[in-house]
Amino acid sequence: MINMNDIMETISMIDDEDLDIRTITMGISLIDCADSDIDKSCEKVYNKIVKKAEKLVETGDYIQKKYGIPIINKRVSVTPIAILAGVSGGDPVKYAKALDKAAKKIGINFIGGYSALVQKGFSAGDRELIESIPRALSETDIVCSSINIGSTKAGINMDAVKIMGQIVKETAEMTKDNQCIGAAKLVVFCNAPEDNPFMAGAFHGISEADCVINVGVSGPGVVRAALAKMPKDAPLNEVAETIKKVAFKITRMGQLVGTEASKILGVEFGIIDLSLAPTPAIGDSVAYILEEIGLEQCGTHGTTAALAMLNDAVKKGGVMASSSVGGLSGAFIPVSEDAGMIAAAEAGTLSIEKLEAMTAVCSVGLDMIIIPGDTTAETISAIIADEAAIGMVNSKTTAVRLIPAIGLKEGDSLNFGGLLGRGPVMKLRKESSAVLINRGGKIPAPLQSLKN
Amino acid sequence: MKAVITVIGKDTTGILAAVSKECANKDCNVIDVTQSVLDGYFCMIMIVEVLEDSTEIKEIETSISKAVPEMVVHVMHEDIFNLMHRI
Structure with missing residues (x-):
């Protein structure tokens, strides 16, 4: 038999003390969407996200009703876009727009992964992506961006640190009519975790499975x-x-x-x-x-x-x-x-x-x-x-x-x-x-x- | 599945009757009830077996709340308590 005190404790946790599930974040790998044609690549990205996360919001709402636990956010994190941008070339903002469109279609409130991992150096796509962040975050609504500029294993890439100072400022300037909100969607990491479900720093690491729930x-x-x-x-x-x-x-x-x-x-x-x-x-x-x-x-x-x-x-x-x-x-x-x-x-x-x-x-x-x-x-x-x-x-x-x-x-x-x-x-x-x-x-x- | 219903509020007549009637309407079989009245406040915990799998907990909560509008009603899945309070 369940103890009466335990029951009352759980109820007051949810009712009075704001206990909730903050987010269910679906991590989706976009490695199989990479294409040398950026438009094709964006189309594949959009389709994969919409297909995999189609029922994410619905499922979150269902679980909330079934268990009576509030589930506040449903989100998606994806493979760092710099990898795809490296394969396709072209303007990375196209990816940001594809992510934004897919996220709105499935009804989630944030999508993360407009990211690059440059702790040891820049590879193809990294610089282009970083430089496009101010535009990407001002031209989209719910895309989040994160850049990893250092790690215990690799040290700190001070070239990237220098650029990120400018990017943070530029992003705020481009969204100055909207409370500088762009900068609130941009995180600069050292030792970024690959499975973090929290925004704005969520991305789906390259060592992760094709699709996971965090x-x-x-x-x-x-x-x-x-x-x-x-x-x-x-x-x-x-x-x-x-x-x-x-x-x-x-x-x-x-x-x-x-x-x-x-x-x-x-x-x-x-x-x-x-x-x-x-x-x-x-x-x-x-x-x-x-x-x-x-x-x-x-x-x-x-x-x-x-x-x-x-x-x-x-x-x-x-x-x-x-x-x-x-x-x-x-x-x-x-x-x-x-x-x-x-x-x-x-x-x-x-x-x-x-x-x-x-x-x-x-x-x-x-x-x-x-x-x-x-x-x-x-x-x-x-x-x-x-x-x-x-x-x-x-x-x-x-x-x-x-x-x-x-x-x-x-x-x-x-x-x-x-x-x-x-x-x-x-x-x-x-x-x-x-x-x-x-x-x-x-x-x-x-x-x-x-x-x- | 089993659900835990709690009803708390000022003691009046017919609370248990009203809640049990709603349970029957929703195909919930009452397994266990414990209730106490402390200083005029009524507190009841009821464990029910929900027969229809598709019935949503929220739905049961809403209909019981309607039956006893002056009381604070919670309905939760039994799994939550089992997981949170047992190792």
């Missing part, structure tokens, strides 16, 4: 509610234990949804990404968890330690619950998407330097940070380089998603609306990093890369 579960509110019930003098090992138990329960729910979706769609089940992904909804915040652990406001001294414990406990609970945990799995700290982070940034408690330190111990990087519109491309590149260095040395994923708010200054506020939220323009250093960035070349792989 699930991203979320639940910052649930973790916070569980911690709120603990006494304020409970030792941190007990706090970690509580987080682990909650993470376990959330992951099991993700496993259930993922297995069911893969069964109905007849597609292999890939991974569960157990990430505490905040939304602007009050309560659905990672910052509030840190504050519940014992900080007056997120960003103050002690934040990094609390986040490190949170991130680790989440992983441990998740690993116990499912044998296929992958993707990013940990805590996300996107500033504009998290009510607590927004408040901390507005109050000045949370600075970009503290955020950088936090990214050394959590699962992602500098995410959804709004910077002054007049920031130079070199400064953006330098921020990317700093973040990539943290990822490279610590053998972890780091990412940068900065939004240069064109026309706005430090202290102003930019509002995207919806899941992307809003945030204050953050303060950056004024001193130039131009000489460093203009050197180009590569930062050699660290000693950690020589594990063989």
Whole structure:
């Protein structure tokens, strides 16, 4: 017999604490769509996505009804388009338009994979794709782009870092009439995971199967509610234990949804990404968890330690619950998407330097940070380089998603609306990093890369 | 499949009767019921076997909610509880 307390706990998790399946993401390989004629290639891309993911939205809705668990997003990730662009040549934006059209046809809300992996160098198609990003993201609505510029194994491609500073800025400029939204759909990675279901950084890695279902579960509110019930003098090992138990329960729910979706769609089940992904909804915040652990406001001294414990406990609970945990799995700290982070940034408690330190111990990087519109491309590149260095040395994923708010200054506020939220323009250093960035070349792989 | 129905709210007459009637209408066989009234608040948990496989959980929830509009009703698939609370 099911215990009454367990039942009530589950119900309050979903009803009051915003527990949900954040995304079901179908990964589709487009390798078999490559053609030396770009128009033919685009047509094959469109057809394959529409055929494979035709029932994705319908299936997500069905599972939501069957189990009574909210499933917020249905998405698709594809093989990095630079590979196809390398085969076909021509203007890569054509691919972006094909992806956008296919995604709208099947009714999903984002499609990721307008990507290139250039950590060690550029091959055919890579440069063309990177240079086309500002146009691709301003001429499409729901295509997301990601570029991997470094890895522990290969080091950091500083030529690519330099270009990406310019691309981020240009993308924001081209979408300045639309809250610079283009830059919010562009992620620069170091050690990018190939099976991440979360946007904007999702792409379907080349080592993946033809078609897989990946699930991203979320639940910052649930973790916070569980911690709120603990006494304020409970030792941190007990706090970690509580987080682990909650993470376990959330992951099991993700496993259930993922297995069911893969069964109905007849597609292999890939991974569960157990990430505490905040939304602007009050309560659905990672910052509030840190504050519940014992900080007056997120960003103050002690934040990094609390986040490190949170991130680790989440992983441990998740690993116990499912044998296929992958993707990013940990805590996300996107500033504009998290009510607590927004408040901390507005109050000045949370600075970009503290955020950088936090990214050394959590699962992602500098995410959804709004910077002054007049920031130079070199400064953006330098921020990317700093973040990539943290990822490279610590053998972890780091990412940068900065939004240069064109026309706005430090202290102003930019509002995207919806899941992307809003945030204050953050303060950056004024001193130039131009000489460093203009050197180009590569930062050699660290000693950690020589594990063989 | 089995579903778990929970009904919570202010205690009035005929709640159990109304809920069971809706269950019968939807071809749900009641297997187990536990209920308590604490401080005037009624709380009931019911495990039912849903005979018709095509019946959607949401559908059952909607019709029970209509039958007892003043109560908070949840209907969920049994698998969720089994997976979340057992290793």
